[in-house]
């Protein structure tokens with residue numbers, strides 16, 4: 001089934017790198033969106049939901065951890081799989097964002113294989 005993806009990161013360069021890595025992983029999406037922070041992402045998701053969100057943590061306006069909490073309160077985002085992509089690797093932070101409703105966590109630097117491993121379960 002065709003899937004849609006949103007990449008949320010405050011760095012446009014990082015969004016490009018993530019997009020390229022997703023393509024290299026062999027995963028295919030029929031629609032891809034981008035957002036520069038959690039607030040912008042939630043606005044776009046409410047207008048047009050996606051299946052999978054790859055979400056940075058440290059961002060201005062609204063961080064990834066805040067975004068996960070907010071997304072889980074919104075009807076359109078209940079089924080959305082949110083996978084965090086961050087340089088932050090503290091176990092407490094990872095546990096906390098997973099408890100808030102994230103579906104996965106990828107630490108930077110990442111590889112196409114890591115994207116394949118973490119996203120494949122949500123591609124059916």
Ligand SMILES: [Mg+2]
Nearest residue numbers: 010056058059
């Ligand atoms: Mg950032």
